[in-house]
Amino acid sequence: MNIKIAVIEFAGSNCDLDTVHVLKNVIKGVEADLVWHNHFKESKYDGVILPGGFAFGDYLRAGIIAAHSPAIDEARIMLDDGRPVIGICNGFQILTEAQFLPGALLRNDSLKFICKWVNLKVVNNNTAFSNKMNLGDVCALPIAHAEGRYFVNNFKELEENNQIVFKYSTEQGELTGEANPNGSLENIAGICNIEQNCIGLMPHPERASEAILSPKRTIHGKLFFESMVEFIKRRLS
Amino acid sequence: MTRVNIDGKEVYVEMNSDEFEKVKNLLERDPNITELGMFDVMWSEHCSYKSSRPKLRMFEDAEKNYNYVLAGPGQDAGVIDIGDGYALAFRIESHNHPSAIEPYHGAATGIGGIIRDILCMGVRPIALLDPLRFGPLKDNSHSQWLFKYIVKGIADYGNCTGIPTIGGEVEFDDSFESNCLVNVACIGLGTIEDFKNAPSRAYNSGDYVILMGGSTGRDGIHGVTFASRTLTDMSEADRPAVQIGDPFTKKMIIEATLEAVKTGYVRGLKDLGGGGLTCATSELTGDGNTGAKVDLKKVFTREPGMNSYEVMLSESQERMAFIVKPEGLNIVLDVFRKYELNFAVIGKTDESKVLKVYDGDDPIVSIPAKALSESPTFKRQEKRPSYLDELFAQKTPKPSLQFKDIIYRLIASENICSKEWVYRQYDHEVGVRSVVKCGEGDSGVLRIIGTDKFIAASVGVNSKHCFLDPYEGAKGGLVEICGNVIANGAKPMAMVNCCNFGNPEIPESFWYFSKAVEGMNDFCRTLRIPIVGGNVSFYNEDEAKKTAIKATPIIMILGLLVGEENIITLPFKNAGDDIFLVGETKAELGGSEYHSVIYNLEGGIPPKVDEAKIKNIWDFIFELYRNELVKANHDVNKGGFIITIAEMCFKNKLGVNLDLTNCLDDKLRDDELLFSESNGRFIIETDPKDFDKIMNLANNYGVYLKKIGVLIPQSEIKVRGLKNKDFKLSIPKLKEYFDSTIPNLMER
Numbered sequence: 001m002n003i004k005i006a007v008i009e010f011a012g013s014n015c016d017l018d019t020v021h022v023l024k025n026v027i028k029g030v031e032a033d034l035v036w037h038n039h040f041k042e043s044k045y046d047g048v049i050l051p052g053g054f055a056f057g058d059y060l061r062a063g064i065i066a067a068h069s070p071a072i073d074e075a076r077i078m079l080d081d082g083r084p085v086i087g088i089c090n091g092f093q094i095l096t097e098a099q100f101l102p103g104a105l106l107r108n109d110s111l112k113f114i115c116k117w118v119n120l121k122v123v124n125n126n127t128a129f130s131n132k133m134n135l136g137d138v139c140a141l142p143i144a145h146a147e148g149r150y151f152v153n154n155f156k157e158l159e160e161n162n163q164i165v166f167k168y169s170t171e172q173g174e175l176t177g178e179a180n181p182n183g184s185l186e187n188i189a190g191i192c193n194i195e196q197n198c199i200g201l202m203p204h205p206e207r208a209s210e211a212i213l214s215p216k217r218t219i220h221g222k223l224f225f226e227s228m229v230e231f232i233k234r235r236l237s
Numbered sequence: 238m239t240r241v242n243i244d245g246k247e248v249y250v251e252m253n254s255d256e257f258e259k260v261k262n263l264l265e266r267d268p269n270i271t272e273l274g275m276f277d278v279m280w281s282e283h284c285s286y287k288s289s290r291p292k293l294r295m296f297e298d299a300e301k302n303y304n305y306v307l308a309g310p311g312q313d314a315g316v317i318d319i320g321d322g323y324a325l326a327f328r329i330e331s332h333n334h335p336s337a338i339e340p341y342h343g344a345a346t347g348i349g350g351i352i353r354d355i356l357c358m359g360v361r362p363i364a365l366l367d368p369l370r371f372g373p374l375k376d377n378s379h380s381q382w383l384f385k386y387i388v389k390g391i392a393d394y395g396n397c398t399g400i401p402t403i404g405g406e407v408e409f410d411d412s413f414e415s416n417c418l419v420n421v422a423c424i425g426l427g428t429i430e431d432f433k434n435a436p437s438r439a440y441n442s443g444d445y446v447i448l449m450g451g452s453t454g455r456d457g458i459h460g461v462t463f464a465s466r467t468l469t470d471m472s473e474a475d476r477p478a479v480q481i482g483d484p485f486t487k488k489m490i491i492e493a494t495l496e497a498v499k500t501g502y503v504r505g506l507k508d509l510g511g512g513g514l515t516c517a518t519s520e521l522t523g524d525g526n527t528g529a530k531v532d533l534k535k536v537f538t539r540e541p542g543m544n545s546y547e548v549m550l551s552e553s554q555e556r557m558a559f560i561v562k563p564e565g566l567n568i569v570l571d572v573f574r575k576y577e578l579n580f581a582v583i584g585k586t587d588e589s590k591v592l593k594v595y596d597g598d599d600p601i602v603s604i605p606a607k608a609l610s611e612s613p614t615f616k617r618q619e620k621r622p623s624y625l626d627e628l629f630a631q632k633t634p635k636p637s638l639q640f641k642d643i644i645y646r647l648i649a650s651e652n653i654c655s656k657e658w659v660y661r662q663y664d665h666e667v668g669v670r671s672v673v674k675c676g677e678g679d680s681g682v683l684r685i686i687g688t689d690k691f692i693a694a695s696v697g698v699n700s701k702h703c704f705l706d707p708y709e710g711a712k713g714g715l716v717e718i719c720g721n722v723i724a725n726g727a728k729p730m731a732m733v734n735c736c737n738f739g740n741p742e743i744p745e746s747f748w749y750f751s752k753a754v755e756g757m758n759d760f761c762r763t764l765r766i767p768i769v770g771g772n773v774s775f776y777n778e779d780e781a782k783k784t785a786i787k788a789t790p791i792i793m794i795l796g797l798l799v800g801e802e803n804i805i806t807l808p809f810k811n812a813g814d815d816i817f818l819v820g821e822t823k824a825e826l827g828g829s830e831y832h833s834v835i836y837n838l839e840g841g842i843p844p845k846v847d848e849a850k851i852k853n854i855w856d857f858i859f860e861l862y863r864n865e866l867v868k869a870n871h872d873v874n875k876g877g878f879i880i881t882i883a884e885m886c887f888k889n890k891l892g893v894n895l896d897l898t899n900c901l902d903d904k905l906r907d908d909e910l911l912f913s914e915s916n917g918r919f920i921i922e923t924d925p926k927d928f929d930k931i932m933n934l935a936n937n938y939g940v941y942l943k944k945i946g947v948l949i950p951q952s953e954i955k956v957r958g959l960k961n962k963d964f965k966l967s968i969p970k971l972k973e974y975f976d977s978t979i980p981n982l983m984e985r
Contacts, residue, residue: 014399018669054397057485115664144664
């Protein structure tokens with residue numbers, strides 16, 4: 001079984017090559033293609049990742065121009081038939097702008113770009129990007145964004161539908177204000193749609209999948225991509 | 238400014254009357270206004286290096302004398318062969334004047350410019366580093382404004398283009414208050430084939446000349462002549478000479494350029510920076526020994542009605558010039574179309590060796606292609622400033638504070654404290670290459686994916702030391718920056734520099750430049766480090782105070798190491814391990830942070846470099862590495878080794894029992910021992926069982942080595958063995974001082 005994942009290159013994506021690198025060289029048993037956004041055709045792929053970066057320069061508002069790319073129409077077909085659609089950082093911003101996911105990502109409360117390693121607590125391990133983790137697991141990943149403060153009006157609904165996937169926490173898994181790097185509502189770092197095949201998160205698993213890149217030699221980022229592969233396998237079997 | 242008569246009109250030019258005569262001789266006629274403007278820009282200090290060139294000739298020929306150097310000075314960037322078929326390009330340049338006037342866009346376009354320099358070597362930009370200088374932040378809203386927006390300008394531009402900022406250096410000093418320094422460095426990685434495919438020359442006639450990227454506007458006209466004079470109150474009026482950057486377009490240009498180079502049809506490549514289209518077309522053809530015919534009607538402009546003078550001299554950002562084989566024209570243009578970039582085929586190369594510019598059918602410019610690079614040079618006068626004797630004679634007052642309070646003040650000082658506030662704003666991890674990240678080591682270490690090689694990069698120099706003695710200070714900068722990459726386990730491979738000095742027409746200012754160049758030259762020849770590029774920024778003067786900036790010959794070093802297991806890091810690792818001081822401490826408090834922070838003194842005897850001893854230390858360190866004897870290493874600089882030790886304690890919450898009895902010397906006072914910034918020293922952590930082996934090796938290499946302490950699990954540094962009484966430092970308190978200074982100044 002050949003699993004094929006597309007990584008979309010929008011004009012201005014800049015974590016595209018990093019994501020392809022991890023899929024090809026770190027995660028075993030997947031094929032990954034870097035696909036220019038105007039050329040993307042969903043039919044060839046089992047899953048799609050919208051990578052981090054500054055699609056269309058984040059002009060107007062982060063993610064909004066990319067949300068109108070033809071690639072999003074293709075991704076919507078995948079969303080509807082249950083294939084995994086993942087947005088990392090800028091990809092998360094695009095998914096909220098395209099209304100694949102609820103809420104919005106606002107400017108960090110510090111008003112500054114922040115690049116640092118944070119801890120994420122897993123609060124839903126059923127999704128296409130978290131099924132290889134245990135509930136309550138804490139993952140170390142870096143963030144790098146200026147607009148990552150998650151906000152949603154109907155938080156209750158999100159909670160009831162089990163759409164919150166990752167929360168910023170301390171290393172011990174406590175959900176403190178200190179552990180929240182950007183002022184996100186309820187420490188939210190990543191969410192999913194009700195069907196749990198579409199996930200968006202601000203931290204970068206592709207930067208945390210190899211021990212050599214991690215301050216504490218962890219490889220928690222790998223679990224995210226392995227979850228995606230597992231999800232595809234279950235779907236296809 | 239010189240007044241000259243052109244076509245019956247009087248105009249002002251920056252060049253002097255002798256230079257104007259030379260222009261007429263080269264053309265064998267009077268220039269027209271566009272031609273004159275082109276000469277004026279290309280012969281500016283910034284483009285022509287007319288004051289510095291005679292001095293810089295003393296550097297050895299890196300391309301000739303080092304087999305791994307692929308491109309040396311004179312090219313857009315230095316390039317070295319690192320094996321496995323890969324080439325690294327790197328360069329550093331200044332963007333001081335624009336940033337002092339308009340910090341955000343000045344710094345951002347500095348980043349934009351250095352990225353283009355690397356890109357036009359045909360390789361992918363993979364890292365940025367930025368040494369910066371400001372006036373002190375405390376109680377100075379102007380310095381805070383410059384600092385805040387320069388950092389933001391660098392962050393916004395670098396982050397958007399997806400190039401990690403992996404290092405840098407910041408110093409604060411009164412002399413930079415109105416003339417801050419923004420130096421920007423970039424590293425590029427590609428295959429040797431990529432590099433060879435993209436010379437910055439048009440060697441063939443009949444190739445197309447293509448302009449790609451941003452449109453040409455009226456911004457930045459004469460930006461380089463603005464950079465070639467002193468900033469004054471009137472400089473505010475020069476703000477239109479500062480360009481506006483567009484990092485998104487730059488990102489598209491990077492991808493399109495790399496993809497175009499891969500087609501194999503690009504035969505020459507040049508960025509449009511200082512001097513704009515004039516510089517790009519004349520250097521491509523002049524250096525390639527060809528000529529070209531270019532039509533300005535084809536150039537896409539941002540506004541209508543731009544005349545030929547404006548189009549030829551515009552320094553609008555985000556533009557590249559390509560020389561493309563005729564048979565590949567459409568393939569290359571399709572790449573540009575994919576990225577939705579503007580482009581225009583503006584002309585063709587020919588054999589004429591003349592640059593001919595037309596406006597439709599009207600001939601505008603006809604200049605021998607090489608003439609624009611044949612600027613006259615100037616032999617500048619140099620004179621050692623008379624104030625130096627007085628400064629050297631300054632004595633350290635008797636300490637009025639206890640040592641522990643001095644150390645707490647030093648670690649909280651603006652020049653020593655943590656720069657986390659800066660690097661948190663930089664994406665320093667994009668590219669998944671960053672192995673030793675900002676704040677974790679003396680240098681930034683990147684992996685070369687697909688090989689077991691790593692590069693280490695560091696930038697900086699000590700401006701206070703250079704102010705007292707530019708010759709020794711420049712050498713000291715080399716010792717420190719090489720020491721940074723060595724501390725991480727890498728061997729220094731090559732150097733580029735960025736010389737920031739005052740007005741070269743003032744003999745005292747030129748003396749600083751001249752001595753710094755001599756220092757770099759002597760050191761690099763002795764230690765066998767090729768100098769593969771440089772940039773000179775003169776006219777960094779404070780017009781109000783009538784003083785120059787402290788001389789700042791920034792050094793950038795690239796080092797190479799093989800094998801992940803050979804990366805050495807800064808934090809102390811295990812309680813019970815030995816702490817050694819490598820290298821001798823001398824009574825060299827001149828220009829130290831101790832003098833400046835505690836006594837507000839600039840003078841004293843600054844550190845001197847002994848190349849033979851430095852070489853022995855480096856050889857010894859690498860011998861220890863080969864024998865896997867070093868668990869942590871950090872080079873000693875600002876504040877002396879006591880600060881170095883404190884920084885090594887922070888991460889793993891270890892402490893140290895320091896016993897300095899071994900270092901006691903009748904000639905050395907306690908404060909000299911603790912706070913001297915003598916060059917070439919390291920603090921290393923080793924296993925106690927290796928003690929004899931290490932002492933024997935030090936003996937063999939003739940290196941000064943003293944065991945000065947043992948790591949302990951308690952969070953304190955206990956100091957004994959001084960002539961004065963023992964004292965203790967709390968590590969949490971040191972860390973608190975270290976971390977809070979800049980946030981307290983910037984976030985209130």
